Amino acid sequence: MAEFTTAGSTRRHPAWSVLVAWDTVVIVGVVLVAVIGSATIDGVADPRFWRFVTLDVIPIALIALPMTLIVITGEIDLSVASVLGLSATVMGKLYEAGVTALPVLIAVCLLLGAVLGALNGIFITVFGLPSLAVTIGTLALYRGLSFVVLGDKAVADYPIAWTSGMIRAIHGLTIPWFILVVAGLAVAFCVLVYLTPIGRGLYAMGNSVDAATFAGINVARTKFWLFVVSGTVAALAGVFWTLRFASARADNGSGLELSVVAAVLLGGVSIFGGRGGPIGVLAAVVLLGVLNNALQLAYVPANTLTIVTGALLIASVVGPNLVAIARQRWRRRRRPGAPPPAAATAPPPAAVAAAPPVAGG
Amino acid sequence: MSATTAAPATSAVQRLFVVRELGIGLALVLLVVVTTLVNPRFLSAQNVKDLLLGATILAIMAVGQAVVIITRNVDLSVGSVLGLTTFATGTTFLHHPGLPIAAVFVIGVALGALCGAVNGALIASVRVPALVVTLGTLYMFRGFDYTWAASSQINAADMPPAFLRLGSGAVFGVPVLALVAVVVVVAAGAYLRTYASGRELYAVGSNPDAARLSGIPVGRRVFWAFVTSGALAGLAGVLYAARFGTVDANAGLGSELNVVAAAVVGGVAIFGGSGSVYGAVLGAVLLTVIGAALPVLGVSPFWEKAAVGLLILSAIGLDRALAARLAGRLTVRRARG
Numbered sequence: 090m091a092e093f094t095t096a097g098s099t100r101r102h103p104a105w106s107v108l109v110a111w112d113t114v115v116i117v118g119v120v121l122v123a124v125i126g127s128a129t130i131d132g133v134a135d136p137r138f139w140r141f142v143t144l145d146v147i148p149i150a151l152i153a154l155p156m157t158l159i160v161i162t163g164e165i166d167l168s169v170a171s172v173l174g175l176s177a178t179v180m181g182k183l184y185e186a187g188v189t190a191l192p193v194l195i196a197v198c199l200l201l202g203a204v205l206g207a208l209n210g211i212f213i214t215v216f217g218l219p220s221l222a223v224t225i226g227t228l229a230l231y232r233g234l235s236f237v238v239l240g241d242k243a244v245a246d247y248p249i250a251w252t253s254g255m256i257r258a259i260h261g262l263t264i265p266w267f268i269l270v271v272a273g274l275a276v277a278f279c280v281l282v283y284l285t286p287i288g289r290g291l292y293a294m295g296n297s298v299d300a301a302t303f304a305g306i307n308v309a310r311t312k313f314w315l316f317v318v319s320g321t322v323a324a325l326a327g328v329f330w331t332l333r334f335a336s337a338r339a340d341n342g343s344g345l346e347l348s349v350v351a352a353v354l355l356g357g358v359s360i361f362g363g364r365g366g367p368i369g370v371l372a373a374v375v376l377l378g379v380l381n382n383a384l385q386l387a388y389v390p391a392n393t394l395t396i397v398t399g400a401l402l403i404a405s406v407v408g409p410n411l412v413a414i415a416r417q418r419w420r421r422r423r424r425p426g427a428p429p430p431a432a433a434t435a436p437p438p439a440a441v442a443a444a445p446p447v448a449g450g
Numbered sequence: 451m452s453a454t455t456a457a458p459a460t461s462a463v464q465r466l467f468v469v470r471e472l473g474i475g476l477a478l479v480l481l482v483v484v485t486t487l488v489n490p491r492f493l494s495a496q497n498v499k500d501l502l503l504g505a506t507i508l509a510i511m512a513v514g515q516a517v518v519i520i521t522r523n524v525d526l527s528v529g530s531v532l533g534l535t536t537f538a539t540g541t542t543f544l545h546h547p548g549l550p551i552a553a554v555f556v557i558g559v560a561l562g563a564l565c566g567a568v569n570g571a572l573i574a575s576v577r578v579p580a581l582v583v584t585l586g587t588l589y590m591f592r593g594f595d596y597t598w599a600a601s602s603q604i605n606a607a608d609m610p611p612a613f614l615r616l617g618s619g620a621v622f623g624v625p626v627l628a629l630v631a632v633v634v635v636v637a638a639g640a641y642l643r644t645y646a647s648g649r650e651l652y653a654v655g656s657n658p659d660a661a662r663l664s665g666i667p668v669g670r671r672v673f674w675a676f677v678t679s680g681a682l683a684g685l686a687g688v689l690y691a692a693r694f695g696t697v698d699a700n701a702g703l704g705s706e707l708n709v710v711a712a713a714v715v716g717g718v719a720i721f722g723g724s725g726s727v728y729g730a731v732l733g734a735v736l737l738t739v740i741g742a743a744l745p746v747l748g749v750s751p752f753w754e755k756a757a758v759g760l761l762i763l764s765a766i767g768l769d770r771a772l773a774a775r776l777a778g779r780l781t782v783r784r785a786r787g
Binding site: 167212216217218219221222223225226227228229230231232233234236237240241339343344347350351354360361390391392393394395396397398399400401402403405406407410411414 | 572576582595596704710714754755756758763766
């Protein structure tokens, strides 16, 4: 709410102003890590390294795309990893029951994902329940249902053609072909966010639902479809996950939702909505993937990466806010005629915290 | 909202709380009665003791979480804080076998409070969203935990028997752990209900801007809410070590969403300003009892998680319906003058 009052004066076009600031920082981070990694760590320059990075990054990148849009509108979807798990177990169960046509399996999973997403959407837009609470509920429900479907079994006897076909490299390269699917979706989402009225509508409702409604945007319908898309894409990630690891289990992708949210926030999307975009998020997904794999190659223990992920996440919100607070203090001191702050020692007023963190760029 | 309306509104709000906690209490009683009718041994002394032991750690963390959520924040780092303090407890006993048990409790709670202070300081002074900060510290605290533990394990043999007895022992049939939880709940409940600073937590959660304008030190209240949540997660960590005896770096992994779920099921509104720690504890107990009741009722244990999900959805749905009814009643009253 407070954000809305400052938005108009400081940012004409949220998407592009962010692009030249935080998105650039993250992209430069990716390049730096890749260059320094190639120079200092044995194996990072190897094409096979990038093959594994790509395989690791695909499911997170897929889910992060719709999640970005959802967070921009001020909502969140924590059920994505459970949708992934339920889609994987349903695929395994159907295969076990004799459905051996891959297109049918994929279609059923995508449809299932759309239904699960629609269920989230109905709770949130029709009943007006908070998305954080609803999707914590469906996180448990969908994960629970995947245990109901498959118990603690695993279905792992898929044809080799499916499993190796899923991770086959693009002709002449080492990069798996599925990245093209991700790239296609990424382009579609970028066009939607940066170039269409719908995209601008997402930022509008993230800044103020009331203002967006008065501007003629159908907030409820847009949010409903975002959750449907989120469920569908998470189910697609479930199919990929199942075939990549050649195993459908009820705990597939467990806990992945927090990795996705971390990548989205690190990518510059504000948790309050109204700021950020898919480019920064994709860069953050790649950054985390490259860092993870490079540090593993350098024999740095995995827990160091856990600490680095957390620290990056905190730094991505604390750094810009500190800059904004400092700028505010400095501006106050420069204008002695301005009304003095209520109390010099009191925490800065809401407008400071709400000022765009990337205003310095 | 409640600040602008007069006495009748307050009583309506209070009635809402009563209804809400009564509802979850009734659901719990119903579940226990039905399950006991199916199998009378469900209420055997041993089984009740097991249930209480199982619910204790979740309940203590849910109390801290409720305090934080009431201020319109959330603490996702509690599972990692529990992991860290559990391992700290084990390590302390391993290296200082002679240390009194009380000292270990103090160390655990202080370590948890320190973690909470890190969260609180970042959120209150730099004004960054709690969800992001505590997601970050969820990773960082767990990372420290892994680094410190370096995949080692501390066994029950390394801890004094008196400490382990605390984890499984009972006074007049009531587990010691459950008594600890009762003390925590009653203290937190009394504080939130009767102390001015406790009431101010609700004001902060209802409307932070209005709270600030009416002179409430919002930042300080939020900071201490996070310290409380951290300290209680620390206490839960020490109790976890006492209960399970074997300690590695994975204690409490992924438990943060269970804790939030317990609070939400117990009627603590996720957007702050309403709910009570009693509700959160009832929520924690209900989540634990469901897990134990399903097999007795002949339902596959694989349904447990799905049942929890349904419970969360119906709890927030119920909250929504109650809030709508209350709003309607307030409007009617105001119209009558």
